[in-house]
Amino acid sequence: MSAGVLFQPGRIGSVEIANRLVRAGTSETAAGEAGEITEKLVEIYEDLARNRVGLILSGHMYCHTRGQYATRQVGIHEDGMVPGLTRLAEAVHRHGGKLFAQLAHAGSQSRVVGNQPLAPSPIPNALTGRVVGAASEAEIQEAIAAFAAGAARAVQAGFDGLHIHGANGYLISEFSSPLTNQRTDRWGGSPEARDTFFVEVLKAVRKAVPTRMAVTVKVGLQDAVPGGMQIAEGVRRCGILAGAGADAIEVSCNAMRLPSDSAKEYVAVGRRRALGDLLLHRLLSPPHPEAYFLEPARLLRKRVSKPIILVGGMRTPTTMELIVERGDADFVALARPFIREPDLVVKLAEGRRGPVACTSCNLCLMHESHHSLRCWRIPRRRLMEHALYRLRGGFREAHRPHTD
Numbered sequence: 002m003s004a005g006v007l008f009q010p011g012r013i014g015s016v017e018i019a020n021r022l023v024r025a026g027t028s029e030t031a032a033g034e035a036g037e038i039t040e041k042l043v044e045i046y047e048d049l050a051r052n053r054v055g056l057i058l059s060g061h062m063y064c065h066t067r068g069q070y071a072t073r074q075v076g077i078h079e080d081g082m083v084p085g086l087t088r089l090a091e092a093v094h095r096h097g098g099k100l101f102a103q104l105a106h107a108g109s110q111s112r113v114v115g116n117q118p119l120a121p122s123p124i125p126n127a128l129t130g131r132v133v134g135a136a137s138e139a140e141i142q143e144a145i146a147a148f149a150a151g152a153a154r155a156v157q158a159g160f161d162g163l164h165i166h167g168a169n170g171y172l173i174s175e176f177s178s179p180l181t182n183q184r185t186d187r188w189g190g191s192p193e194a195r196d197t198f199f200v201e202v203l204k205a206v207r208k209a210v211p212t213r214m215a216v217t218v219k220v221g222l223q224d225a226v227p228g229g230m231q232i233a234e235g236v237r238r239c240g241i242l243a244g245a246g247a248d249a250i251e252v253s254c255n256a257m258r259l260p261s262d263s264a265k266e267y268v269a270v271g272r273r274r275a276l277g278d279l280l281l282h283r284l285l286s287p288p289h290p291e292a293y294f295l296e297p298a299r300l301l302r303k304r305v306s307k308p309i310i311l312v313g314g315m316r317t318p319t320t321m322e323l324i325v326e327r328g329d330a331d332f333v334a335l336a337r338p339f340i341r342e343p344d345l346v347v348k349l350a351e352g353r354r355g356p357v358a359c360t361s362c363n364l365c366l367m368h369e370s371h372h373s374l375r376c377w378r379i380p381r382r383r384l385m386e387h388a389l390y391r392l393r394g395g396f397r398e399a400h401r402p403h404t405d
């Protein structure tokens with residue numbers, strides 16, 4: 002095994018990427034009230050680029066106000082967002098990094114009170130419980146057009162590519178799953194009909210951007226909800242998306258009951274690391290295995306020749322290197338480890354072995370839409386701040402505006 006395998010350049014579409022390490026989409030709860038880019042966001046992205054992350058996938062950006070997931074999420078839904086997005090792209094480019102905008106529509110998984118989400122069918126969202134009426138043909142067309150308009154804004158702002166969010170229970174996932182898409186028109190009723198929304202979004206985005214732009218997809222290959230979409234359908238759909246112009250595929254899960262379905266807890270955390278990170282309740286539990294979407298990625302590898310981005314619980318350099326060396330994936334994407342160690346890529350380049358510092362406790366995820374993105378385990382006083390917020394009932398006020 003070669004330690005340098007992670008530091009070989011890679012390519013997605015026409016975009017050259019300096020190494021195989023990708024920052025996976027991680028929403029930062031740091032936008033302004035109207036979804037605009039803030040200084041804090043510029044700092045977060047510049048820090049990652051300065052520290053040699055090869056490709057940064059932005060946190061999901063809502064392309065339509067009806068598709069906003071949470072407060073302080075970044076918006077790409079109107080032209081007024083472009084100047085801020087331009088500053089973000091410039092900050093990444095200053096350090097030679099590459100930045101793709103993740104285009105999203107939350108569907109009925111939206112946690113924003115007062116917006117009017119969209120869904121293929123009036124089925125309670127497995128994560129939020131929210132039920133909304135079945136989208137009309139005109140509403141579906143409007144959502145597709147919103148993805149395309151968002152893509153055009155990202156081009157204007159100087160992004161290097163687009164990443165369409167088709168996983169983790171959001172609108173595209175809802176159209177992809179037989180549990181949430183119970184339509185019998187051309188948008189549902191068979192696996193092929195359930196491809197239609199995703200494929201139409203991809204085609205519309207492709208059409209809205211110059212051919213040199215990379216367009217990639219995050220795909221939920223199977224539902225994490227029992228009785229839902231099976232892996233064969235997800236793998237087949239990826240083949241269709243590759244044929245329709247996707248330049249790379251990031252592998253994840255589709256419909257979710259819990260946030261931890263896509264972000265599993267305590268990955269590679271044995272007794273010693275549990276003790277070191279004050280996870281006393283984990284002292285007697287076995288670690289969750291690394292690379293938990295590796296099997297779907299391997300199945301996908303047999304079906305598509307486009308680059309694969311594997312996300313989900315890579316925690317040791319050895320695992321990351323093996324994945325790339327064996328060709329299971331071309332890129333390794335990490336979300337939570339970069340929250341705690343934005344300089345992780347530099348450390349790996351300098352030969353650091355052993356696991357990343359993140360213990361996948363998911364406090365970062367719990368605070369999404371409550372506080373801006375941070376690791377709540379360091380410095381240790383943050384654990385106390387977290388405990389106080391929880392005791393005061395902060396999480397019960399689901400949509401309380403975040404405090405900093």
Ligand SMILES: Cc1cc2nc3c(=O)[nH]c(=O)nc-3n(C[C@H](O)[C@H](O)[C@H](O)COP(=O)(O)O)c2cc1C
Pocket residue numbers: 025026027028029059060061103166219253263264265312313314315334335336337338365366369374
């Ligand atoms: C705080 C937080 C925010 C996230 N936001 C996004 C997002 O905006 N877009 C996305 O595709 N995935 C998002 N995810 C999921 C991650 O991209 C990733 O799939 C998941 O955390 C597993 O990777 P990891 O084990 O390296 O953290 C988020 C995860 C966390 C912890």
